[in-house]
Amino acid sequence: MAGIEERTFIAIKPDGVQRRLVGEIIRRFEQKGFKLVGMKFLHASEELLKEHYSDLKDRPFFAGLIDYMHSGPVVAMVWEGLNVVKTGRVMLGETDPADSKPGTIRGDLCMHVTRNIIHGSDSVESANTEIDLWFQPEELVSYQNCTDDCIYG
Ligand code: DAT
Numbered sequence: 840m841a842g843i844e845e846r847t848f849i850a851i852k853p854d855g856v857q858r859r860l861v862g863e864i865i866r867r868f869e870q871k872g873f874k875l876v877g878m879k880f881l882h883a884s885e886e887l888l889k890e891h892y893s894d895l896k897d898r899p900f901f902a903g904l905i906d907y908m909h910s911g912p913v914v915a916m917v918w919e920g921l922n923v924v925k926t927g928r929v930m931l932g933e934t935d936p937a938d939s940k941p942g943t944i945r946g947d948l949c950m951h952v953t954r955n956i957i958h959g960s961d962s963v964e965s966a967n968t969e970i971d972l973w974f975q976p977e978e979l980v981s982y983q984n985c986t987d988d989c990i991y992g
Pocket residue numbers: 895900904933934935952953955957958959961
């Protein structure tokens with residue numbers, strides 16, 4: 840089916856790891872029907888994080904954001920599926936957890952904008968840039984998901 844190979848970059852931030860929310864967050868993407876094609880657990884370098892958030896470098900919260908993202912390990916993932924970029928953002932909720940609806944990850948699991956537990960790409964273009972930044976091509980795994988017919992018809 841057209842469009843089911845769209846990919847997004849999702850990262851569980853250091854607070855999500857510390858609060859033991861890794862399984863809960865992965866469960867939501869799995870149960871929705873998305874396909875995991877890449878995953879690693881790493882303590883990201885400041886250099887990588889500054890590049891990842893380079894569009895925010897002039898914002899007053901940038902230094903604090905980099906410190907927080909560098910405070911501990913993160914789970915970096917690539918998920919694949921129909922409209923996964925847009926649907927992933929819906930599943931995350933709004934940037935500020937206070938504006939996020941119940942049922943979303945941020946709406947259910949966190950409270951403050953500076954500790955919002957998860958990152959998700961905001962467009963197909965930024966997803967491709969972020970995937971290239973965080974993963975080598977050989978770290979992404981191609982495989983057939985045997986549930987595709989059940990999920991997409
Ligand atoms: P998102 O993570 O929803 O894509 P963003 O790209 O605008 O949001 O900002 C990246 C991160 O920066 C966000 O997840 C948390 C932090 N941030 C955004 N706005 C902030 C603010 N006004 N004060 C403090 N941190 C903020």
